[in-house]
Amino acid sequence: VAIEGIDGCGKSLLAHNVYYQLKNLNKKVILTKEPGGTPFGEKVYTSLINADFMLSPEAEFLLFAASRAEHFDKVIIPNLLSESIILSDRMGDSSIVYQGYAKNQPTTMLTTINHWAMHTIQPAITFYVHIDINTALERIKQRNTALHIFEKKTFLEKTIQGFDALYHNRKDVIILDGTKDPIALAHQAVERILQHHE
Numbered sequence: 001v002a003i004e005g006i007d008g009c010g011k012s013l014l015a016h017n018v019y020y021q022l023k024n025l026n027k028k029v030i031l032t033k034e035p036g037g038t039p040f041g042e043k044v045y046t047s048l049i050n051a052d053f054m055l056s057p058e059a060e061f062l063l064f065a066a067s068r069a070e071h072f073d074k075v076i077i078p079n080l081l082s083e084s085i086i087l088s089d090r091m092g093d094s095s096i097v098y099q100g101y102a103k104n105q106p107t108t109m110l111t112t113i114n115h116w117a118m119h120t121i122q123p124a125i126t127f128y129v130h131i132d133i134n135t136a137l138e139r140i141k142q143r144n145t146a147l148h149i150f151e152k153k154t155f156l157e158k159t160i161q162g163f164d165a166l167y168h169n170r171k172d173v174i175i176l177d178g179t180k181d182p183i184a185l186a187h188q189a190v191e192r193i194l195q196h197h198e
């Protein structure tokens with residue numbers, strides 16, 4: 001199960017709430033994330049976040065993809081084999097949106113590399129936590145005041161448009177309203193996961 005959405009949409013909170021609700025139902029479930037999810041992935045994430053130089057979008061994507069390949073090899077595939085429900089806070093589609101739509105890299109090429117890195121495994125369900133630009137900006141402002149707000153706003157708008165375009169008319173994608181009560185959202189997501197799993 002992939003959980004996707006823009007920065008500030010409440011994706012990580014949803015992932016945690018869904019995880020604990022499934023645990024309470026005695027389901028075998030693991031919670032993981034991208035970027036990160038493995039010791040190598042955490043190193044990649046730290047170097048991307050702390051980079052004091054402008055990385056090319058190609059190099060940026062390849063680092064996310066390398067982290068993803070390691071995540072599939074060490075976490076996703078072994079846990080699929082043990083029949084756990086795997087919840088991942090972001091997955092391949094984040095690259096299609098952030099490096100593809102928002103940073104203008106060719107989405108066909110990124111999709112091909114993603115498939116390879118993910119051993120052609122696709123999430124059974126993707127939850128897209130949707131919020132509008134103003135809610136996102138408001139939440140991000142509460143977390144961090146030192147933002148170049150115009151750049152940030154333009155970028156955020158591109159990522160919203162990217163997710164909206166990518167997830168238009170997709171049967172495997174469930175769109176959740178990220179402004180709703182977080183516990184109710186998690187209930188909704190858990191129901192959909194159980195319907196699929198049983």
Ligand code: TYD
Nearest residue numbers: 006007008012034035064090094095098099
């Ligand atoms: P993170 O601190 O995990 O943010 P969030 O809680 O919003 O997920 O950092 C992830 C950042 O990396 C986020 O801005 C999205 C970005 N990202 C990409 O640009 N490409 C990717 O493939 C992934 C997985 C994340």
